[in-house]
Amino acid sequence: MKRTTLSLILSAALIGTIAPLQANAQAAVATGKVAAGSPSAIVLNSSTSILNTLEAKRADFSRNRASLQSFVDSQFGVLFDRNYAARMVLGKYARGASESDIAGFGQALQGSLMRRYGSALLDFNTKLTVRVASERAVKNGEIVAVNAVYTAPRGQPLNVIYLFRKSGSQWKAFDVMFEGVSMVQTFRDQFAGPLSRKSIAQVTSDLRAGKISAEAN
Secondary structure, three states, X not given: OHHHHHHHHHHOOOOOOOOOOOOHHHHHHHOOOOOOOOHXXXXXXXXXXXXXXXXXXXXXXXXXXXXXXHHHHHHHHHHEOHHHHHXXXXXXXXXXXXXXXXXXXXXXXXXXXXXXXXXHHOOOOOOOEEEEEEEEEXXXXXXXXXXXXXXXXXXXXXXXXEEEEEEOOEEEEEEEEEOOEEHHHHHHHHHHHHHHHOOHHHHHHHHHHOOOOOOOO
16 A cells, blocks of 8 residues: 555655655656756756655654655645646546546545555655656557656655646646556546446545545555
């Protein structure tokens, strides 16, 4: 579960150290190997920022879960196109849906994940090194896939692939894959049943009320 949650929070930008990040990420940016504003730079910078903050504010976040929620919300906004990701999760059920319904579903999905897995963030080993193994364009450059590798001391590397698209003038992630598993596809499969029986608004309401929960693993 922790590997899954880590992938989500890293994606959230869904995640150094308070000390130097041992810092492959910083070195790559400093030497110009990663273009500023590129998907790779966003992953590296966001990962560093999140890990630093989790380490520095662990005690505060443990006492104040609302503060942790606010932090995660802000990081999702930096890295993720939540509404587009929600549309992808909804799949065929998004056709003809209002933007407010799609946005509400995305917010409820994120909230459900935080209620279920948020406390696991506080147990993370933030002493990770981060590097981008590759960045490649697909679909005629409309989508960029970034393969990031997170490694803890004496731990197994965690490969996370972020899929980005342009949202206005900025690159935003809309899906995360780890060990070959797509988060969008995972949630699409999970919610196919409820959405076949209820409206998006009803499923959103059930998510918010805790009647159903997002399962990340």
